[in-house]
Amino acid sequence: MEEATGAGTETGAGEAGAGAGPGGGLDSGLLRKRVVGFLREHVLPCEDVLDAGGPKADTVLRGVQEQARREGLWAVPLPVELGGQGLDLARYAAYAEAEGASDHGPAALGSAPLLDVLMLRRHGTPRVREEWLPRVVAGDLRTCYAMTEPGVPGTDPVATTTRADLRPDGSWRLTGRKWFTSGAAGADLVTVLARTDGASPDRDGLSLFVVPTTAPGFRVVRELPVLGASGAGGQWEIAFEGVRVPGDGLVGERGAALTVAGERLQLGRTLRCLRWLGQAQRAFDLMAARAVTRTGSRGPLASHQLVQAHVFESLLALRTARPLVHEAVALLAAGADAHVEVGLAKVAAARTLQQVVDAAIQVHGAAGLGPDTALPALLRTGRAARILDGPDELHITSVARRVLRGYA
Numbered sequence: 132m133e134e135a136t137g138a139g140t141e142t143g144a145g146e147a148g149a150g151a152g153p154g155g156g157l158d159s160g161l162l163r164k165r166v167v168g169f170l171r172e173h174v175l176p177c178e179d180v181l182d183a184g185g186p187k188a189d190t191v192l193r194g195v196q197e198q199a200r201r202e203g204l205w206a207v208p209l210p211v212e213l214g215g216q217g218l219d220l221a222r223y224a225a226y227a228e229a230e231g232a233s234d235h236g237p238a239a240l241g242s243a244p245l246l247d248v249l250m251l252r253r254h255g256t257p258r259v260r261e262e263w264l265p266r267v268v269a270g271d272l273r274t275c276y277a278m279t280e281p282g283v284p285g286t287d288p289v290a291t292t293t294r295a296d297l298r299p300d301g302s303w304r305l306t307g308r309k310w311f312t313s314g315a316a317g318a319d320l321v322t323v324l325a326r327t328d329g330a331s332p333d334r335d336g337l338s339l340f341v342v343p344t345t346a347p348g349f350r351v352v353r354e355l356p357v358l359g360a361s362g363a364g365g366q367w368e369i370a371f372e373g374v375r376v377p378g379d380g381l382v383g384e385r386g387a388a389l390t391v392a393g394e395r396l397q398l399g400r401t402l403r404c405l406r407w408l409g410q411a412q413r414a415f416d417l418m419a420a421r422a423v424t425r426t427g428s429r430g431p432l433a434s435h436q437l438v439q440a441h442v443f444e445s446l447l448a449l450r451t452a453r454p455l456v457h458e459a460v461a462l463l464a465a466g467a468d469a470h471v472e473v474g475l476a477k478v479a480a481a482r483t484l485q486q487v488v489d490a491a492i493q494v495h496g497a498a499g500l501g502p503d504t505a506l507p508a509l510l511r512t513g514r515a516a517r518i519l520d521g522p523d524e525l526h527i528t529s530v531a532r533r534v535l536r537g538y539a
């Protein structure tokens with residue numbers, strides 16, 4: 132594509148931390164620059180192929196991943212003992228923003244499985260930790276995470292209908308259907324939420340299992356194009372039709388699924404916010420470049436005050452969302468409660484992405500809707516951002532309730 136993206140000229144990405152620690156001599160500012168350069172050189176030019184999916188996309192992705200390894204940029208935030216580079220969250224923040232400028236950035240650089248790896252390292256059995264996790268970090272096994280179901284609200288996990296029934300030999304029989312499982316068709320392992328005990332709305336009867344997608348009875352049902360488009364790893368509907376899971380496929384204690392899932396929520400949402408900021412910055416850069424280069428008889432688009440207003444409003448959105456996201460990062464990095472900050476950041480970052488991309492499309496005119504820029508894909512991500520990882524409404528009411536408690 133046409134871009135010099137990610138870095139943007141208007142970056143100001145707050146370096147969330149500095150100094151020594153895990154991740155050894157990795158300097159976050161330098162790393163960020165290297166990631167911006169890596170995306171520009173190796174990822175953005177392949178986005179169309181990667182978006183299309185299939186065997187060609189797989190081959191191209193593997194080549195880009197190999198390049199990342201050669202450049203020492205592989206699995207930078209993943210745990211050292213599993214083969215990653217152990218960059219801590221505070222220093223990873225600026226990097227995550229830069230790699231997130233493309234939906235393919237995290238997969239290209241080996242940081243995509245971070246949440247699954249942290250969850251399975253903490254709650255997986257020895258077989259999962261020792262046999263599978265190093266291969267996940269190495270990029271040999273791909274993971275996905277399946278909670279949401281077609282038949283019940285994803286915002287209400289206690290309504291989960293997928294069942295896991297204990298068999299006399301100590302294994303489980305898994306039956307049910309999930310959808311919008313990101314990356315499921317290419318995944319080797321799926322972590323799945325299922326009811327093992329009780330009935331809705333009982334919270335303690337839900338458990339998590341990790342299952343190889345080669346297990347008999349696992350089936351990819353169909354792809355679910357987002358706003359009509361496939362790609363970027365894709366969303367999938369999957370079925371578990373009597374899948375046998377050994378007893379050590381349990382992730383965490385039986386009945387503890389919502390506790391385990393809850394642990395990854397705050398970090399997961401914050402990582403998404405960082406990536407959305409990276410994408411909003413990319414849209415901003417595209418808009419600004421278009422405004423100064425597109426010229427008619429009355430001068431460049433940038434000379435029109437209403438175009439300047441798009442630039443101003445987008446900059447304002449970016450500059451107000453970014454500190455909220457980095458505040459959430461700083462609290463999480465310090466191990467502090469960040470419910471309010473993550474909720475504010477999640478709503479702000481999703482809105483910002485949608486707003487900035489929309490403005491960038493407007494300034495591009497018809498070209499913004501066509502196939503020659505990343506803007507249509509960014510618009511889809513921006514729209515989806517307001518639903519996935521908890522719709523806006525959930526965060527708005529949850530933040531408001533917490534804040535109001537302090538006034539009661």
Ligand SMILES: Cc1cc2nc3c(=O)[nH]c(=O)nc-3n(C[C@H](O)[C@H](O)[C@H](O)COP(=O)(O)OP(=O)(O)OC[C@H]3O[C@@H](n4cnc5c(N)ncnc54)[C@H](O)[C@@H]3O)c2cc1C
Nearest residue numbers: 276277278279284285286311312313515519520521522524
């Ligand atoms: C691109 C994308 C990727 C995804 N990836 C994954 C994945 O990898 N794994 C996975 O398990 N899931 C994934 N999801 C699913 C996502 O987590 C759910 O869509 C989300 O949790 C919302 O659930 P739902 O779609 O069932 O909406 P519902 O729960 O049916 O809610 C629909 C709407 O109702 C309103 N609403 C719901 N609750 C409230 C409330 N308390 N107050 C006010 N209004 C409310 C909101 O407007 C909400 O958008 C993905 C979704 C998308 C779009």
